[in-house]
Amino acid sequence: MNKKNVGKVRALWGFMILLIVIGAIGLHLHSKQNSDDNEPRGKDSSLYNLDAMQPAAQKPRASSTSGEQAQPSASLNGEGVTMIGDSVTVGIEPYLKEQLPNMTVDGKVGRQMSQAVKVINELAVQGKLGDQVIIELGTNGPFSKDQLHDVLQSLSGARQVILVTTRVPKGWQNTVNDTIAQVADEFSNVSVVDWYSASVGKDEYFYKDGVHLKPDGSRYYTSLLVTALQKS
Numbered sequence: 001m002n003k004k005n006v007g008k009v010r011a012l013w014g015f016m017i018l019l020i021v022i023g024a025i026g027l028h029l030h031s032k033q034n035s036d037d038n039e040p041r042g043k044d045s046s047l048y049n050l051d052a053m054q055p056a057a058q059k060p061r062a063s064s065t066s067g068e069q070a071q072p073s074a075s076l077n078g079e080g081v082t083m084i085g086d087s088v089t090v091g092i093e094p095y096l097k098e099q100l101p102n103m104t105v106d107g108k109v110g111r112q113m114s115q116a117v118k119v120i121n122e123l124a125v126q127g128k129l130g131d132q133v134i135i136e137l138g139t140n141g142p143f144s145k146d147q148l149h150d151v152l153q154s155l156s157g158a159r160q161v162i163l164v165t166t167r168v169p170k171g172w173q174n175t176v177n178d179t180i181a182q183v184a185d186e187f188s189n190v191s192v193v194d195w196y197s198a199s200v201g202k203d204e205y206f207y208k209d210g211v212h213l214k215p216d217g218s219r220y221y222t223s224l225l226v227t228a229l230q231k232s
Contacts, residue, residue: 078103085136086111095218104128113143116151131159138166138176148183160232165196169210
């Protein structure tokens, strides 16, 4: 084989080797690209589904643009709830109705515990006595254990009865609260909202008489009652 033919053969072999090398490189690059496409993109793929990884309670809530406050659930809109009280009840009624619009509120200035049984009977006849009853009385004077016992006995068929302790700068304050604490334990459907203790150090909630409530105090008082109703 002459030198000219040898040169052609070498050139042909060189060209074939080059093609083989280029093909191998291309195959490697294609294989790597497919492998990358099958792997999660980024170091932490959970970032693409962060909402699904969060507990429901921690997910951001959509902000409201309506300016309206959240309403109580349908199961606690005040239906079947009755409150009987004195002037303190009269003062907080608008705030109660904001939270529990369907409840019955029967407040009267100067009312005493001795009048409660009559009020209960009248509400029952009118179909306004619910199975959750709040009693707020004691602002205007003390009452005996027997009087309170009679009131609670008349509500023995209620699912829940809530007695509210009093805060009044009068000599009967402690007597009223002690009587409530002692008698409440005798009835399985009775619980106590201790307004006296809850209002310690919150003078700014009261008007000068130390009894009746300013708007912030009324809202706080209402929140305690709503919480107690939800526990039934």
